[in-house]
Amino acid sequence: MTVALSRRASDVRVIGLISLAHGSSHFFHLVLPPMFPWLKDAFALSYAELGLLMSVFFVVSCIAQAASGFLVDRIGARPVLFSGISLLILAALVYSQSNGYAMLLMGAVIAGCGNGIFHPVDYTLINHKVSPPNLPYAYSMHGVTGYLGWAAAPAFMVAIAQLSDWRIAFLSAALLEACILAVLWVNRSYLLDNVKERHDDTQASNQAANPGVAQESAFAFLKLTAVWLCWIFFFFSMASTSSLQSFAPSALFSIYQVPLDVGSYYITLLALGSAGGVLFGGYLAAKLKAPERIVTSCLSVTIVMCLLLGTGFIPVGLIPILFFGLGFGYGVVAPSRDLLVKTVTPKGVAGRVYGIVYSGIDLGAAVGPFIFGFFMDAGLPNALFLGIVAFQLMIIPTVFKVSAGIAPKTA
Incomplete structure (x- = not known):
């Protein structure tokens, strides 16, 4: 009993620390977009140039x-975790001292390098430091804190920029991340993973699965159609989300005359809604065991909501509810999306499949804001919401094709 309680306490500590780190990485996804109105005025930048900053951030993150x-x-x-957080601190400091577009680009590159480390680090630590019975809770908390990081950033950055200026907002973000690094450093003993032990476990697992059989190419899984369907799913999903996060406040101002600072708080509502949705979605996925029905039903509803926002005729009071x-x-x-990915992942190549599929998220986040920056510059803010509808419509066929039984092959 004592050993079990001790193990549970250790799991809770590890889950809390990793979730804190993950939340801080998502926080840094959105330290820049809420400052777009300030940066646009300060350096006479176009929306396309501002969107390119986010594209650079996510492309670098994908490579990293x-x-x-x-x-x-x-x-x-x-x-690697400590290095990534240190890079995020440095990026915020560079943003705060920017004297032009070149320094903003430099900050985006540094932030992308820092952001790229979190998922390989997080899932490595979760899989090897948390006991199997507590893994579902670890994954759930990991996801929820990501959304909470998204929720906190716009409110945090806009509030400080309004009280002082945008440079102080970036300095405050650097200070907040430094505090998180300090917490992780104090508890660093819980984050130590045994590299040799992990390698030995992997080799033993491979031998047990394929005794005396020559290993297939490390890239054989790339032949699986289902892997690329999941990549498309992630690409268009994140292209939609990142575009909304980047330009919704400006679009709402142009269409509905919603003040920019109020529009930024709607992004916080979007993230808070996502956090609640993840908790309910986990329960729903476990009960219904029909991920394709859940995904298509939810996307159908969100498509209708985006169409309503794009018309320009809905009452302003309904906007926060819709967000x-x-x-x-x-x-x-x-x-349900994660369940689909797990279903199509062959045994023995989970890490490689995860890396490829997750690169779709980073690239989607890079492409979306870049495309819609041109629409915003052209004075077509409604195109933001209508374009997101088009992206979501691209997702639905991939769900049906994956769930139709594209069976994974054991690698």
Whole structure:
């Protein structure tokens, strides 16, 4: 009994620390977009240029994620985690001292390098430090804190920018991340993973699964159609979300004359709705065991909501309700989406499949804001919501194709 309680306490501590780190990475996804109105005025930038900053951030993050996965396997998760958080602190400091677009780009590159390490680190630590019975809680908390990080950033950044200026807002973000690094450092003993032990476990698992059989190519899983369908799902899903996060306040101002600071708080509502949706979506996925029905039903509702926002005729008082509803719908989809990915993942290549599929999220986040920046510059804010509808319509066929039984092959 004592051992079990001790193990549970350790799991809780590890889950809390990893979730805190993950929430801080999502927080840094959105330290820049809420400052777009200030940066646009300060440096006379176009929306396309501002959107490109987010594109650079996510493209660099995508590359860093692939590289950091190998680094985690080589030197362990903890030093990579501390390095990533340190890079986020440095990025915020660079943003705060920017004297033009070049420095903002430099900050985006540094932030992308820092952001790219979190998922390889997080899932390595969760899988090897948390006992199997508590893994579902670890994954759930990990996801929820990501959405809470998204929720906190716009409110935090806009409030400080209004009280002082945008430079102080970025400095405050750097200070907040430094405090998180301090908490993780104090509890660093809980984040130490045994690299040799992980390697030995992997080799033993491979031998047990394929005794005396020559290993297939490390890239054989790329032939699976289901993997690329999941990639498309993630790409269009994140392209929608990141575009909404980047330009919704400006679009709402143009269409409905909603003040920019109020529009930024709607992004917080979007993230809070997503956090609640993830919790409900996990329960729903476990009970119904029909991920394709859950995904298509929720996307159908969010498509209608985006169409309503794009018309320009809905009452302003309904906008915050619609944003919370959009977030809730996106959140409900997430557990079922992850279940679909797990279903199509062959044994023995989970890490590689995860890396490829997750790169769709980073690239979607890079492409979406870049595309819609041009629409915003052209004076077509309604196109933001209508374009998101088009992206979501692209997702639905992939769900049906995956669930139709594209069976994974054991690698």
